[in-house]
Amino acid sequence: xxxxxxxxxxxxxxxxxxxxxxxxCFVLGFVISILATILLFTGLxxxxxxxxxxxxxxxxxxxxxxxxxxxxxxxMFAPVRWFASVVFLGALVxxxxxxxxLQNGVLCIILCIIQWMALFWYCASYIPYxxxxxxxxxxxxxxxx
Numbered sequence: 001x002x003x004x005x006x007x008x009x010x011x012x013x014x015x016x017x018x019x020x021x022x023x024x025c026f027v028l029g030f031v032i033s034i035l036a037t038i039l040l041f042t043g044l045x046x047x048x049x050x051x052x053x054x055x056x057x058x059x060x061x062x063x064x065x066x067x068x069x070x071x072x073x074x075x076m077f078a079p080v081r082w083f084a085s086v087v088f089l090g091a092l093v094x095x096x097x098x099x100x101x102l103q104n105g106v107l108c109i110i111l112c113i114i115q116w117m118a119l120f121w122y123c124a125s126y127i128p129y130x131x132x133x134x135x136x137x138x139x140x141x142x143x144x145x
Contacts, residue, residue, distance in 0.1 A: 023062075
C-alpha cells in the first residue's frame with residue numbers, strides 16, 4: 001500500500017510552473033493591494049486595511065512557489081530574512097489594529113507602505129543578488145541627488 005498523499009504530486013512543479021506561480025501570485029497580490037487603495041479614498045480604512053493585507057499575504061505566498069511552501073515557512077526566520085519577516089508580519093498586524101481601533105487612514109497608509117517595503121525586501125532575498133542589485137540601484141539614485 002502506497003502511503004503518499006494525493007497532494008504530493010500537486011507540489012512537484014517544473015521550474016517554469018514555479019516562476020509562473022510566483023509571478024501570478026505576486027502580481028495578483030499587488031493588484032488587490034492597489035484596488036484596496038480605492039477603499040481608502042472612500043473613507044473605509046478598515047476595508048482598505050483588510051484588502052491590502054490580503055493582497056500582501058497573497059504576494060508573500062508567491063515566494064512559496066520559488067522555494068516550496070514548507071521550506072519557506074522554515075526559512076522565513078533565517079538570519080538573512082528574520083528582520084524583513086518580523087517587520088512585515090508586525091506591519092500586517094498593526095495595520096489591522098490601526099484600521100479597526102484607531103480608524104486612522106494616514107497611519108494605515110504609512111503602515112501599508114512599510115508592509116510593502118518589507119515584503120519587497122523579503123522577496124528579494126530569494127532572488128540571487130536581488131538585495132545587492134536593489135542596494136546598488138538605490139545607492140546610485142541617492143548619489144545622483
